[in-house]
Amino acid sequence: MHNNIDIELDLTGLDSPLPMLKTKELLDSLRSGQVVLVKTTAVGSEQNIRNLINNHPVTLLSLHKQDGVFNFLIEKDAAL
Numbered sequence: 001m002h003n004n005i006d007i008e009l010d011l012t013g014l015d016s017p018l019p020m021l022k023t024k025e026l027l028d029s030l031r032s033g034q035v036v037l038v039k040t041t042a043v044g045s046e047q048n049i050r051n052l053i054n055n056h057p058v059t060l061l062s063l064h065k066q067d068g069v070f071n072f073l074i075e076k077d078a079a080l
Helices: 018-030 045-054
Strands: 007-010 035-039 058-066 069-075
Touching: 007 018, 018 035, 018 045, 018 069, 035 045, 045 058, 045 069
Parallel strands: 007 035
Antiparallel strands: 035 069, 058 069
């Protein structure tokens, strides 16, 4: 796991599409280089958040599922 997590967003217990929407809001507000850990249990959130990552200037550092919780570690890319 990454040692420098700037923000942890715990979205466990929320139903889709709320985890993806709240993750988008956070990604839009991050500064370059910031790292966020997003946790969600929502069915479908793995694919929804992966799609979101593919359409934002961010890098997925890791993704793992433990005890039914998806843990996305995401870093905001440097501004162009």
